[in-house]
Amino acid sequence: MLLVFLLVLPLLGGVVISVAPRHTLAGWAAVLSNGAVLVLGVLLAVRVVGHPPAHGAWGILRADALSAFMVIVIGVVAVLATWLGIRTLTADQRDARATRGRATGYGVLVQAFIATMLLAVLAANLGVLWVAVEATTIVTTFLVGHRRTKGALEASWKYLVICSVGIALAFLGTVLVYLAALHAGGHSAHALDWTSLMANAHRMDPSVLRIAFALLVLGYGTKVGLAPMHSWLPDAHSQAPAPVSALMSGVLLAVAFSAILRFKSVVDLAIGPAFPRTLLVIVGLLSLAVAASLLIAQRDYKRMLAYSSIEHMGLIALGAAAGIRLAIAAVLLQILGHGLTKTVLFLTSGEILAAEGTSQIDGVRSLLARRPMLGGIFGFGLVALLGLPPFSLFSSELLMTRAEFQVGLGWVAAMAVGLMVVIFVAVVGHARHMLLGASSTEQAAAAPPRSVTAPLVGGLVVCAFIGVVAWPLDGLLQAAARVVAP
Amino acid sequence: MTFDSALTLAAGTVVVSAVVVLWLTSVHAVIRVVAIQGFALGAVALILGLRHHDVGLVATAVVVVLLKGVAIPFLLGRTGDEGRPQRESRPLVNVPASLVAAAVLIIVAFLTTRSLGRFVGTGAGALVPVGVATLLIGFFVLITRRLLVFQIVGLLMVDNGIALVAFLSTAGVPFLIELGVSLDVLLGIMVLMVLTRRLRSEFGHVDLDELRELRD
Numbered sequence: 001m002l003l004v005f006l007l008v009l010p011l012l013g014g015v016v017i018s019v020a021p022r023h024t025l026a027g028w029a030a031v032l033s034n035g036a037v038l039v040l041g042v043l044l045a046v047r048v049v050g051h052p053p054a055h056g057a058w059g060i061l062r063a064d065a066l067s068a069f070m071v072i073v074i075g076v077v078a079v080l081a082t083w084l085g086i087r088t089l090t091a092d093q094r095d096a097r098a099t100r101g102r103a104t105g106y107g108v109l110v111q112a113f114i115a116t117m118l119l120a121v122l123a124a125n126l127g128v129l130w131v132a133v134e135a136t137t138i139v140t141t142f143l144v145g146h147r148r149t150k151g152a153l154e155a156s157w158k159y160l161v162i163c164s165v166g167i168a169l170a171f172l173g174t175v176l177v178y179l180a181a182l183h184a185g186g187h188s189a190h191a192l193d194w195t196s197l198m199a200n201a202h203r204m205d206p207s208v209l210r211i212a213f214a215l216l217v218l219g220y221g222t223k224v225g226l227a228p229m230h231s232w233l234p235d236a237h238s239q240a241p242a243p244v245s246a247l248m249s250g251v252l253l254a255v256a257f258s259a260i261l262r263f264k265s266v267v268d269l270a271i272g273p274a275f276p277r278t279l280l281v282i283v284g285l286l287s288l289a290v291a292a293s294l295l296i297a298q299r300d301y302k303r304m305l306a307y308s309s310i311e312h313m314g315l316i317a318l319g320a321a322a323g324i325r326l327a328i329a330a331v332l333l334q335i336l337g338h339g340l341t342k343t344v345l346f347l348t349s350g351e352i353l354a355a356e357g358t359s360q361i362d363g364v365r366s367l368l369a370r371r372p373m374l375g376g377i378f379g380f381g382l383v384a385l386l387g388l389p390p391f392s393l394f395s396s397e398l399l400m401t402r403a404e405f406q407v408g409l410g411w412v413a414a415m416a417v418g419l420m421v422v423i424f425v426a427v428v429g430h431a432r433h434m435l436l437g438a439s440s441t442e443q444a445a446a447a448p449p450r451s452v453t454a455p456l457v458g459g460l461v462v463c464a465f466i467g468v469v470a471w472p473l474d475g476l477l478q479a480a481a482r483v484v485a486p
Numbered sequence: 487m488t489f490d491s492a493l494t495l496a497a498g499t500v501v502v503s504a505v506v507v508l509w510l511t512s513v514h515a516v517i518r519v520v521a522i523q524g525f526a527l528g529a530v531a532l533i534l535g536l537r538h539h540d541v542g543l544v545a546t547a548v549v550v551v552l553l554k555g556v557a558i559p560f561l562l563g564r565t566g567d568e569g570r571p572q573r574e575s576r577p578l579v580n581v582p583a584s585l586v587a588a589a590v591l592i593i594v595a596f597l598t599t600r601s602l603g604r605f606v607g608t609g610a611g612a613l614v615p616v617g618v619a620t621l622l623i624g625f626f627v628l629i630t631r632r633l634l635v636f637q638i639v640g641l642l643m644v645d646n647g648i649a650l651v652a653f654l655s656t657a658g659v660p661f662l663i664e665l666g667v668s669l670d671v672l673l674g675i676m677v678l679m680v681l682t683r684r685l686r687s688e689f690g691h692v693d694l695d696e697l698r699e700l701r702d
Contacts, residue, residue: 131663131667135670135673138673151700153685153689154697157685160674160678160681165628168644168648172648179655188660205605234700238700298702
């Protein structure tokens with residue numbers, strides 16, 4: 001019942017948006033419904049940690065500690081993104097080209113997007129998981145093209161075509177897993193249920209599972225933004241409205257990655273960790289290398305954030321490659337920390353874009369002097385993103401590296417750290433230019449209202465808080481890691 | 487006609503229509519061929535469903551025919567009425583070379599997935615490479631054709647190839663999931679067509695060459 005309610009909540013918010021007379025009202029309805037998702041996520045976590053998984057909707061939905069954790073991440077990012085999204089809605093109202101219907105459509109699609117992500121993490125059946133992930137692509141396409149400029153339409157076209165191809169490969173992988181499960185004696189209606197896959201894993205055919213997992217990593221990896229199928233990501237993230245970029249980068253990538261985690265634990269049981277590990281190490285290092293090489297000479301700060309997402313997804317893939325419980329707990333902490341900081345950064349970049357009128361790094365100078373509040377948030381966000389203490393990305397990256405050394409992936413960890421140093425230098429260089437730098441106009445500009453800065457500062461404070469004291473997440477992280485690394 | 491020869495005929499029609507798409511440049515003709523492919527795919531599901539007495543698979547066959555044989559080709563045809571060029575005039579790879587490539591792709595499909603067919607162990611399983619060949623040719627269309635509508639056709643062929651593999655190897659995924667998958671495919675293609683129309687209304691005629699604005 002709780003699970004069904006979780007799915008209905010964002011849709012309910014969508015209904016309110018579509019009938020609300022004023023955009024501000026509609027915006028707050030969205031924030032409220034997503035806040036309720038967050039609260040239910042916490043309740044769900046309390047309900048499933050140390051207890052058997054919850055079920056709902058005639059067995060279609062199932063929630064274990066991992067699902068509960070992902071629901072919490074979705075809830076946190078959704079609250080932040082829709083809170084700042086109120087400004088997108090009201091800005092649309094002022095834009096002469098935008099009709100009322102377009103702003104409403106935006107609000108409703110964002111809610112549908114959140115609902116499909118929740119379905120993806122709550123699906124009991126890995127086929128349903130596929131349907132949900134594909135649905136996230138479809139509902140976000142119009143959101144990416146929301147501004148209707150040539151660039152935005154181009155980005156949404158590429159996004160849909162590339163992700164459809166990727167997700168089609170993931171479907172082929174899912175079909176092959178189904179084939180292996182049927183041959184291992186699974187009952188056809190339930191053969192793709194995650195619990196039954198885990199139970200039958202040791203009887204499945206290794207060679208079929210190997211092909212299947214390669215297709216799944218390539219396919220879901222497309223949505224995660226892992227190289228070599230990452231090319232849609234910088235375009236889509238830089239063209240979409242800031243709250244949509246935040247939702248996509250902050251959680252959508254992680255939701256797609258949780259699909260890989262689920263399949264990986266089945267394959268681990270069936271053929272041992274060596275093959276999945278090799279694959280994930282390759283795509284992880286490749287993603288880091290792509291991100292590093294394109295960050296060095298990056299000219300657009302929204303694209304800079306997008307490539308940083310590719311970097312973090314690469315790190316997460318390496319952590320998952322290590323695969324032990326410590327590594328998975330660190331991966332999940334990294335997902336939460338990255339979700340928080342990247343959301344704050346994309347939302348801040350949206351405010352900077354609105355205030356400065358350009359997304360070029362060259363066009364923004366001495367932000368700290370002219371707009372101390374926005375510049376400060378952006379600066380602290382980058383500090384968090386680069387993995388410096390006290391923010392939680394510091395501890396999760398440290399833990400992932402330690403886990404990689406523990407399982408004999410020391411050389412991988414060393415290469416990753418080397419690439420991270422390159423990225424660190426590149427991003428610091430760009431940030432110095434934007435935040436300090438000499439400017440022709442030194443006078444201070446109007447500060448953004450507190451309704452904008454409060455959620456952004458709040459997001460960073462939470463990220464620092466969980467970086468310093470792991471409580472109250474520790475138990476949940478351990479339980480969630482135990483789900484996929486038994 | 488036995489079940490096996492009917493099945494071979496239907497699966498063969500799927501891959502042959504994929505090759506024919508490579509041979510044609512007229513948008514209207516291609517849409518008609520895609521519809522034939524949809525019907526052939528539905529026939530594969532129907533034949534397997536009748537043989538295994540599987541109601542879910544027969545229902546899937548009906549959904550496939552309605553969706554991929556009728557609805558999607560109809561929708562694709564409707565976007566063509568607004569002064570758009572009706573031909574792919576300059577594909578990246580010309581027609582004769584495309585046909586040679588198709589032959590190579592079919593051989594690759596058979597060489598790489600024969601063992602998978604043996605694993606399935608049924609007569610239908612031996613046809614799995616046909617599905618993979620369709621998928622590869624779909625990719626080829628996606629990469630080498632410039633008209634946006636051909637990209638949609640390429641995606642559709644990739645999808646049909648995967649569906650064919652699913653029918654032949656596992657007698658189809660459970661009906662509920664199949665419904666979800668079909669809905670996603672339909673919505674995805676509708677979104678692509680809306681995007682095509684938007685691009686055209688805001689910027690005039692567009693093909694893939696003009697989608698080159700975003701880069702590093």
